[in-house]
Amino acid sequence: MAWFVTALHSRIHAGPEPDSALIVGRVIMRGLEDEHRDRHFLLIDGIDGDVHYVALGRGEAVEPTPEGSVVRITPTAPGVREVDRTIERIARDNGGLYSIDAHLRHDRAASESFAEAHVRRLEAMRRKGAVAERLQDGSWRIADDHLARVEVYEQRLAVDRPVEVVSQSWGPVERLTRTEAATWIDRRLVEGQAEPARDLGFGREVRDAEARRRQWLVEQELASEQDGRIRYASDLIEQLRRRELLRVAARLSGELGLDFSEARQGERIEGIVRRPVDLVSGRHALIERAHDFTLVPWRPTLERQIGKPVSGISREAGTSWTVGRERDGPSIG
16 A cells, blocks of 8 residues: 655654653554564554654554544553562462462452452463463462563563553544544543644644534533633533433444443443444443343453353443353453
8 A cells, every 4th residue: 555644753663662652643554564473553643743653563462443543552561560469479378379269368458359350460461371370260370480470471462562552532533522422532621631732733633623622512511611711510521421321322222122221330240242332432342131231341352252141340440351150250351
């Protein structure tokens, strides 16, 4: 494919660099850097006025990034985490074995969901290599050199995925100015502009979209202008997120012939993963149950569970899923 880019500045990022800790911009294109090694790259029109060439590593390690979408890119930070040290410490005091029960005995203040996060870490590493062995009873055999193995795993992962790519908007910013959903623009307005947009190129488009979005929010009585300043409703993001969720759910209800049930925090959700549903506020999973369905924030690991039963607890930080409906089934992040 032939392509060219004209810009005042351009930058190439072959991997994590101290001066390129954060890139936000519109995807110009995604391509193959090395077809034989499955190495991909992104060309980004940044809100900082630069065009960025970013090496992605292995293509399968990065979610789809359609042209025109807006992404946020940060370098990965490989290394041993506190969760790894906790696992190693508990196993050392428990005959080389780690389990949720052992964790709860070791730390009386820990919750079961907190311990489950450690299991998810072990499961993720197991799928990529033999960092730890999962036993039939659900416990894990932890090697004496566990932390050294984790370090090797993290470095290998960083080669395959040198950056983290997070979608901010699946569509162009001009479509976000009047949409009834929680958008990337709304989060920038409410939370403050951590990444300022220059009055140049894509940055200029973002600044214009922010101005039009502010006006729309005032029209919707979700914001007000006082003394020359815009004040936003305290629950602005939640209001917009729920408006879109209910609107999409009503459409899906007609298609499926099932009632929609909104997931509540702390609720146990059991059902079959039918498919992902893309909302402006983010991708969700459609979970079908016997008499209704619900929508919950999507996790990439659910891709492998489409058509299968899962069980999990809905929490503010997301839902931790278990494959099947057995409590001791393998946990997925």
